[in-house]
Amino acid sequence: MMKPTFKILVQDNQSAARTGVINTAHGPIYTPAFAPVGSQGTVKALTHELVNQLGAQLVLVNAYHLFLRPGLEVIKKMKGVHNFISWPKAILSDSGGFQIYSLSPLTKVHEEGVSFASHLDGAKIFLTPQDVVEIQAILGSDIIMPLDYFTPYPSSYEQAKSATQKTSSWARESKEYFSSLNNNHQLLFGIGQGGTFSDLRQKSIEDLLELDFDGYALGGLGLGEPKSLFFEIVSQSTSSLPLEKPRYLMGVGYLEDIVEAVALGVDLFDCVLPTRNARNGTLFTSQGRLRLKRAQYATDERPIDENCQCYTCQHFSRAYLRHLFERSEITSAILNTIHNLYFYLDIFRKIRQAISSNSFLKFKEDFLKKSFKDKENEFA
């Protein structure tokens, strides 16, 4: 198979935003792109057909979850994750480092890797950076991520420095092992860490650049650090990265942050926000966020968002959606997820259109002014 390529299509002339395309063995990913999260091999509360109809170009699966269940033997016998889950488009697999540090008990970071207990049955597991690449080689996902190490916010400089060094050292081992596999159909991205410390972030990026990854991700962000600091780090990092490689901002999901990050040159995003919020009855609209549990919607005949073309908005009232949510109907999760994911993917279509027509800064300004000036408030 041909090595997947990344090509920039339009470079915005007023910002670092760009449109591009990652040509994978499972179809193109036009960027900026959003990867719906399907940790266990499905986007929660949707069928693949719906995910596809909503316009997703790729989904994210989680190597940690799939390694635990159904396990590598099953995935091997089923000839890789695309065949196992029957999703024909691109798949990005996260290493699951985040889950190892956040979900698993007894996690300990060693020089050679990380030891932890399965959050499912307590089984003790030790994974090296090579193991994590190997797992994703077996998955066969189109884009794979190395094992990294991040510290929570806030962390001391010394903690962050040590974690960043480990991330760099593991990145080297991951890249060496990956190169030895000659898995030409897969892309391996490097992950920049460094906490909120500018010099550590810079060093982390430089370490990765020496290894020449297929793309570069920014990790350890969106953990509660001030927004100004967050954007400074993204800006500093992307401006140190080569233009010709895709950039991926991991786990950042607020649309107002995404739009700013696109302006700073980020190409790829993933987040559980639209799907998780949907299941919790919080819906994104062009006017702000709507919480279905509010009694005011009990007889509200309007759709969630009068400007939205999704199946849910074209057919169902807030009153019905509130009723389904209050009754904990599974259908509530389906209809809400359809809306939220359509809303996200539609914003990404508009972002790509705006960049293509050299009107992205205007789009961004309008978007932030209209939608999210009262981000923490709900509309009436």
Added chain:
Amino acid sequence: MMKPTFKILVQDNQSAARTGVINTAHGPIYTPAFAPVGSQGTVKALTHELVNQLGAQLVLVNAYHLFLRPGLEVIKKMKGVHNFISWPKAILSDSGGFQIYSLSPLTKVHEEGVSFASHLDGAKIFLTPQDVVEIQAILGSDIIMPLDYFTPYPSSYEQAKSATQKTSSWARESKEYFSSLNNNHQLLFGIGQGGTFSDLRQKSIEDLLELDFDGYALGGLGLGEPKSLFFEIVSQSTSSLPLEKPRYLMGVGYLEDIVEAVALGVDLFDCVLPTRNARNGTLFTSQGRLRLKRAQYATDERPIDENCQCYTCQHFSRAYLRHLFERSEITSAILNTIHNLYFYLDIFRKIRQAISSNSFLKFKEDFLKKSFKDKENEFA
């Protein structure tokens, strides 16, 4: 609006089976027909679009559930249940009597109606037969059911007799009240009771016939009575009913029972079996039942049923479906429900075709021989 009509299309010449059509204000229901259960106004784990694509001609909603939540005020403001739930096809509403007797605490049956506490918040409620018609008049469903009273199996003759008398007396009050409403777009069915006692069943039917309902339902069956007794009662009851009115066997859901009941002249069925079993990981196939939890399916690349044309069988392996089920993914409920409901509705299509082509007895024989000889066993 025109009064809905029932028309027999083909009368089988070897059995009491027939095809027909109930023309409702919300489209035709070709019979024999299966009503997927959507008690709260949605078929669990599906969108209406999917229910429609699977070939459902009507759905069943539950007046008791909708009366409790969202409540009649909401339904009134939303202009009836069709508009509230945005389902354009026919709706049959069950009175909810079964739920009052089985779900609610403190239920007491009086001469004038039934008192009970809401299973949701304990609120004390008293409903007369007139109230139950009134609730369903507000719902605006196409077919409505009166309040009835059944006794569990086994019950003494005296208990069953008393319950049957009450059912007859409430049927009269229901019919009188319904007639006074002049709700021409709705059909009111009578419900026959009588436990497992032949003379009580006969008397119950005769009482209903005097009142000239738009259709006749058989209630209080499938409660654990022997199969032979069950079929005797169905046979006796349908042969006492006028040919020109639709017959509805309430809550009976095993396909082998349905096929036999069709041969005895039943037109309409509803049951939670296909949808509930789907959520529990039990799938119906042309070879028998398949339980996804079994370890043998972990690497089974075959679809649930190789003869099935549903979305789930056309796209996904048993291995993947087992994984989703084991992980309690909502998508598991969706994909399993698509399969089971498709399987049911497809059998009904085949039943109608077989009757139309005067080959129903042959169909029934083949169906029972092939599929369910080992009803309680799973296939390998």
